Amino acid sequence: MGLLDGFEKLINEHGSAVILKERIALANDKYSALEVEVNALRSENETLHRDNGKLKETVRVLEEKLSHNNAPFKFDEKTGTFINSADGLRYCAKCKAKNNLSPLKNGSYGWECPVCDSKFSDPERPRSMGVRVSRG
Numbered sequence: 372m373g374l375l376d377g378f379e380k381l382i383n384e385h386g387s388a389v390i391l392k393e394r395i396a397l398a399n400d401k402y403s404a405l406e407v408e409v410n411a412l413r414s415e416n417e418t419l420h421r422d423n424g425k426l427k428e429t430v431r432v433l434e435e436k437l438s439h440n441n442a443p444f445k446f447d448e449k450t451g452t453f454i455n456s457a458d459g460l461r462y463c464a465k466c467k468a469k470n471n472l473s474p475l476k477n478g479s480y481g482w483e484c485p486v487c488d489s490k491f492s493d494p495e496r497p498r499s500m501g502v503r504v505s506r507g
């Protein structure tokens with residue numbers, strides 16, 4: 372190996388070492404950036420996990436409240452009204468949806484809401500029944 376060959380080898384190796392050093396520095400920078408990102412995502416995940424737990428608990432409490440609120444009420448599909456098993460009265464479904472309990476009046480052909488004026492027909496009740504007066 373001549374002197375010039377030695378120089379060339381030295382220059383190449385030095386060049387390679389510089390490039391290698393730069394690449395390692397770049398990789399380290401990327402690694403640091405990724406570490407920061409991982410920590411941020413871990414923190415965000417913890418927050419989301421905690422929030423999810425709180426929301427699940429809220430849903431559970433609300434579902435329990437809802438089942439209690441609806442407990443005495445049974446929806447009557449034939450008339451579209453709610454029947455309260457506690458007092459035996461029918462309630463307006465439209466008003467109940469707005470958390471307003473309105474007992475229905477017995478109308479001429481079905482049930483009538485004194486609050487919102489909704490009318491609920493009762494298919495089991497003949498149309499003339501409420502109008503006809505028994506004379507007998």
Ligand SMILES: [Zn+2]
Pocket residue numbers: 463464465466473484485486487488489
């Ligand atoms: Zn109503």
